[in-house]
Amino acid sequence: MKNLDLIKLPFSKENPILVQVLGVCSCLAVTAQLKPAVVMALSVTVVVVLANVIISLLRNTIPPRIRIIVQLVVVSTLVVLVDQVLKAYVYDVSKQLSVFVGLIITNCIVMGRLEAFAMVQKPWASFLDGLGNGLGYSVILIALGFVRELFGSGTLWGYPVMEKLGLYGIGYENNGLMIMPPMALILVGLIIWWHRSRNKDLCEK
Amino acid sequence: MEYINIFIKSIFVDNMIFAFFLGMCSYLAVSKTVKTSAGLGIAVTFVLLITVPINYLLNKFFLAPGALAWLSPSLAEVDLSFLSLIMFIAVIAAIVQMVEMVVEKFSPALYNSLGIFLPLIAVNCAVMSGSLFMQERGYANIGEATVFALGSGIGWFLAIVAIAAIREKLRYSHIPPALRGVGITFIITGLMGLAFMSFMGFKL
Numbered sequence: 020m021k022n023l024d025l026i027k028l029p030f031s032k033e034n035p036i037l038v039q040v041l042g043v044c045s046c047l048a049v050t051a052q053l054k055p056a057v058v059m060a061l062s063v064t065v066v067v068v069l070a071n072v073i074i075s076l077l078r079n080t081i082p083p084r085i086r087i088i089v090q091l092v093v094v095s096t097l098v099v100l101v102d103q104v105l106k107a108y109v110y111d112v113s114k115q116l117s118v119f120v121g122l123i124i125t126n127c128i129v130m131g132r133l134e135a136f137a138m139v140q141k142p143w144a145s146f147l148d149g150l151g152n153g154l155g156y157s158v159i160l161i162a163l164g165f166v167r168e169l170f171g172s173g174t175l176w177g178y179p180v181m182e183k184l185g186l187y188g189i190g191y192e193n194n195g196l197m198i199m200p201p202m203a204l205i206l207v208g209l210i211i212w213w214h215r216s217r218n219k220d221l222c223e224k
Numbered sequence: 225m226e227y228i229n230i231f232i233k234s235i236f237v238d239n240m241i242f243a244f245f246l247g248m249c250s251y252l253a254v255s256k257t258v259k260t261s262a263g264l265g266i267a268v269t270f271v272l273l274i275t276v277p278i279n280y281l282l283n284k285f286f287l288a289p290g291a292l293a294w295l296s297p298s299l300a301e302v303d304l305s306f307l308s309l310i311m312f313i314a315v316i317a318a319i320v321q322m323v324e325m326v327v328e329k330f331s332p333a334l335y336n337s338l339g340i341f342l343p344l345i346a347v348n349c350a351v352m353s354g355s356l357f358m359q360e361r362g363y364a365n366i367g368e369a370t371v372f373a374l375g376s377g378i379g380w381f382l383a384i385v386a387i388a389a390i391r392e393k394l395r396y397s398h399i400p401p402a403l404r405g406v407g408i409t410f411i412i413t414g415l416m417g418l419a420f421m422s423f424m425g426f427k428l
Contacts, residue, residue: 040249040253040406044244044246044248091313092314102309103306118356118357118360121312121352122349122356124352125346127249130344130347200243200421203414204245204411205414208411211406212407216400222401222404
């Protein structure tokens with residue numbers, strides 16, 4: 020596979036959320052607002068890139084029987100680092116994300132890429148693969164955060180967009196359903212619908 | 225009374241799937257037939273029931289701020305809570321490995337039908353978050369933590385069995401081709417989540 024494909028494919032044809040259906044848990048719970056969604060997207064991208072490179076460097080020394088434990092140790096070390104950095108620099112977001120930062124350890128994207136790619140590929144290819152998948156995940160997360168915050172609370176990154184546009188004056192109301200957790204699922208379902216009608220070969224029988 | 229409250233609350237109000245979307249990966253991948261999903265649900269409940277109390281003790285006596293005071297008074301200032309993620313996942317991975325060996329020995333049929341998802345319980349978000357929620361909500365004693373674990377497991381079990389039953393029926397419906405499979409499952413889960421939200425604020 021060409022290096023460019025490693026970055027490009029995860030955006031659409033092999034998107035971790037839409038096609039591989041991995042890492043869904045965290046993507047739904049943190050997207051009620053844009054800011055936590057962006058922070059979460061960045062954290063996952065950093066972890067998946069670094070974990071991919073480290074495991075790829077170690078791949079010839081890991082005994083196959085205990086590989087899951089080795090992978091978990093590497094990933095959880097990285098997540099502890101990310102957690103501490105978030106607590107130090109963006110404490111309010113870190114409180115908002117609560118357990119979901121810790122849950123990056125069990126994020127299926129990270130484990131899936133390690134198992135499927137980093138265990139058998141060279142470090143540079145693994146780096147690109149991690150970056151591509153991290154960004155593919157980020158795109159969905161940020162899109163969800165954008166839509167849910169804009170229509171749910173009428174703000175973007177805390178800035179009252181709808182109020183400044185004067186929409187409340189002409190009878191506009193925020194859609195309370197948008198910030199409720201189930202709406203995230205329905206939105207992802209709709210995105211999948213749209214994505215698959217454009218890529219017919221992905222449809223299930 | 226407190227126990228019943230925690231139990232009911234963790235099954236319905238704070239349902240792992242419908243309120244927090246945890247354990248979605250295996251929830252979406254294994255929910256094609258009721259039988260397999262019931263097996264996975266039981267396995268997850270069992271792992272939760274073992275790991276949460278162990279992690280509770282670990283948290284109480286080693287990780288929480290000042291928890292080491294029972295060793296010697298000079299350690300009362302030590303705060304090891306930054307280690308909790310690594311410790312929790314290590315305990316969970318070890319327990320899952322043991323459960324896998326037990327299931328393989330005593331029920332090869334279940335072992336084969338669960339396939340790759342048995343070892344993957346180690347990385348099931350629902351199991352890990354059981355321990356993390358336990359730590360964050362600060363349950364008063366090990367009894368409460370155990371009841372919480374049992375309730376969360378049963379909640380997860382109910383959710384996956386319910387969606388599997390619906391998906392078995394869905395095979396006979398006319399769904400737009402692009403929405404078949406994952407897409408419609410997401411939307412149905414969302415609708416079930418809305419229904420479960422009516423439990424919010426429920427108290428015994």
